[in-house]
Amino acid sequence: MPLSTPARIVSELASRGYNAEREAVTKLADAPDPERALDRAVETMPDDALKLTAGHVEAVLDRAESRADATAGSQRAAEQENGETATRDPSVSTGTDSGVSPDAGGDVPHETKGSRDVDLSKRAIEVANDMTGNSTGTGEYSDFVSVFRDRYEKLASKLRGRVNHRPTDAIENMAGGSEAALIGMVSDIRSTASGHWLVELEDTNGTFPCLVMKDRPIADLVQQLLLDEVIAVDGTLADDSGILFVDSLHFPDVPRTHSPSTADRHVQAALISDVHVGSQEFMADAWHRFTDWLHTAEAEHVEYLLIAGDMVEGVGIYPDQDEELDIIDIYEQYEQFSEYLKEVPGDMEIRMIPGNHDAVRLAEPQPGFDEELRDIMTAHDATVHSNPALVTVEGVTVLMYHGVSLDEVIAELPDEEASYDDPHKAMYQLLKKRHVAPQYGGHTRLAPEDRDYLVIEEVPDVFHTGHVHKLGWGKYHNVLALNSGCWQAQTDFQKSVNIDPDAGFAPILDLDTLDMTVRKFA
Known part of the structure; x- marks a missing residue:
């Protein structure tokens, strides 16, 4: 198989017991005949060398180009001496000299160089x-707990300045009718029989139900919620402290x-x-x-x-x-x-x-x-x-x-x-x-x-x-x-x-x- 890609060149070098610099591989891949260039590069490597360098490849390619130029010059000189003019088959499509061998791989682009005036x-x-x-994850249950805890802590830190947050277990012990605020991860969203929204929020201590009344302006925000995102809410506890009536809802958001x-x-x-x-x-x-x-x-x-x-x-x-x-x-x-x-x-x-x-x-x-x-x-x-x-x-x-x-x-x-x-x-x-x-x-x-x-x-x-x-x-x-x-x-x-x-x-x-x-x- 032709050595037309860097991956195949690396594989071929490895089979011969050699490593190579990345630039050396790139130069070989861009050579007119990568297989011939690789053979010459390996043949001329010092006996104690195990790694093919870009400099060595470049020297091999330069020598090959010099030999080609010299051969072409000799042929032209001989033709002129004999009074002959070299001829080539014209291009079928244009009738002009194509100058490219059909086997030269002209349809494969060479890596373009930096030709613009750019100050690197x-x-x-x-x-x-x-x-x-x-990557450290093994798929264990504890891995999922850790990543969600990290999510909660990072996003909660962006919300704590907006509400007077208390953990869920502390809110459960507050008196009915108290004002309260909670930062939590959305674990459930459902509508009630009356058309209100019940959003269950979870923090690192537990879960707590929050009710968004359908006639409140913030009701539209509930339709933008996704499970597992982190939000903050504040409002008033029910008389039995079993639910939080939400007055406002906050996303971590990008600051205006x-x-x-x-x-x-x-x-x-x-x-x-x-x-x-x-x-x-x-x-x-x-x-x-x-x-x-x-x-x-x-x-x-x-x-x-x-x-x-x-x-x-x-x-x-x-x-x-x-x-x-x-x-x-x-x-x-x-x-x-x-x-x-x-x-x-x-x-x-x-x-x-x-x-x-x-x-x-x-x-x-x-x-x-x-x-x-x-x-x-x-x-x-x-x-x-x-x-x-x-x-x-x-x-x-x-x-x-x-x-x-x-x-x-x-x-x-x-x-x-x-x-x-x-x-x-x-x-x-x-x-x-x-x-x-x-x-x-x-x-x-x-x-x-x-x-x-x-x-x-x-x-x-x-x-x-x-x-x-x-x-x-x-x-x-x-x-x-x-x-x-x-x-x-x-x-x-x-x-x-x-x-x-x-x-x-x-x-x-x-x-x-x-x-x-x-x-x-x-």
């Missing part, structure tokens, strides 16, 4: 909340006074998601137009590319998916995605997170790729963080979350609060709850870790999601919420569930102003 020293990027390599940070220079980031390479409906032409545009002067300030999951179509994600696949092997899907990524300017900083179609666990938080996939995904040294992750780009904090929980939010809440047509409004709800996937036991799979990585502890400046294949954006308490659409045309499965995707869009964010321009390439 001005870049700054930090990542927080990345749990890749730090939030002031977003901005970059100190004019620099831009492209925010995309749901590429779905491997699907028959992957829009390769739109992708080519997008990457071609990135090489133009108009895109000279686009220095970052943030991808919010589903780089590939995956395998076995939904019924009869195999009938809609263009590439049926998951590793070959990533190899092809890496080839498409090579079209992006090499001086761009690329950060990604996985989604539910990617080859990682489905339960959230999702870790970044394992070593085998990282070896495949070497183009431009793109980095894959966990889902979710907090990526700070030149001072601008971007919360990247793929967005599986948006399905649940849209299904549970009223249409005016959350819908597929306006996916950013569903994102507003997650910001209000300060948690990217509050409800446990539903459509969204959650994994217990040593802490709850899904809590939105730090208020982001930008909240970037994908998953629902719809384009929508807006600001919630000065936080820019963006769902960036997709690069996949409508599949038969999407038709069956009435999903009409917004495909081929690339939102471009000005990091110095947080203004956004959406470009269409489909």
Whole structure:
């Protein structure tokens, strides 16, 4: 099998007893004849060397190029001496000299280099909340108790300044008619025979029932509640102290006074998601137009590319998916995605997170790729963080979350609060709850870790999601919420569930102003 991908080159080197630097593997993969280049590199390695370096590979390739040039020069000199002119078969399509051998692999893009006037020293990027390599959950009952306790404590701390909170066991011992306030996790929501709302809240000491009267203005807020989110209520105890009549209800929420940070220079980031390479409906032409545009002067300030999951179509994600696949092997899907990524300017900083179609666990938080996939995904040294992750780009904090929980939010809440047509409004709800996937036991799979990585502890400046294949954006308490659409045309499965995707869009964010321009390439 041809050594056309970094993963195969690494495997071949390992079979010969060698390791290699990542840059060395990349140089071999980009060589006109990777197999020949690898053979020459191994043959000329010092006897005591066990690791192939980028410098050694580069020297081997330079020598090969010099020999080729010398051979070509000798042939031209001989032709001129004999009064002959070299001839080649013209291109069938144009009648002109193609200059490319049919076996040269010209349809596979080489990794593009940094051709723009970019000052890399001005870049700054930090990542927080990345749990890749730090998974501790074993699935034991105690793990779930720990993660929910951590969720409660983190979100309760954001609510204690708004109410005079008392634990449930203390409220049970208060006199009837007393004013009381409680911070708890929503364990049950049901309507009474009279149409009022009974919300049961749980803290670390127990549970307590809270009644929201149907004629109170806050009754509409009950319809925005999800199980397992943390809220605060205050009101008055019934005469027998057995229930709390709620006067006000509070979410952890983003402060209305939030002031977003901005970059100190004019620099831009492209925010995309749901590429779905491997699907028959992957829009390769739109992708080519997008990457071609990135090489133009108009895109000279686009220095970052943030991808919010589903780089590939995956395998076995939904019924009869195999009938809609263009590439049926998951590793070959990533190899092809890496080839498409090579079209992006090499001086761009690329950060990604996985989604539910990617080859990682489905339960959230999702870790970044394992070593085998990282070896495949070497183009431009793109980095894959966990889902979710907090990526700070030149001072601008971007919360990247793929967005599986948006399905649940849209299904549970009223249409005016959350819908597929306006996916950013569903994102507003997650910001209000300060948690990217509050409800446990539903459509969204959650994994217990040593802490709850899904809590939105730090208020982001930008909240970037994908998953629902719809384009929508807006600001919630000065936080820019963006769902960036997709690069996949409508599949038969999407038709069956009435999903009409917004495909081929690339939102471009000005990091110095947080203004956004959406470009269409489909």
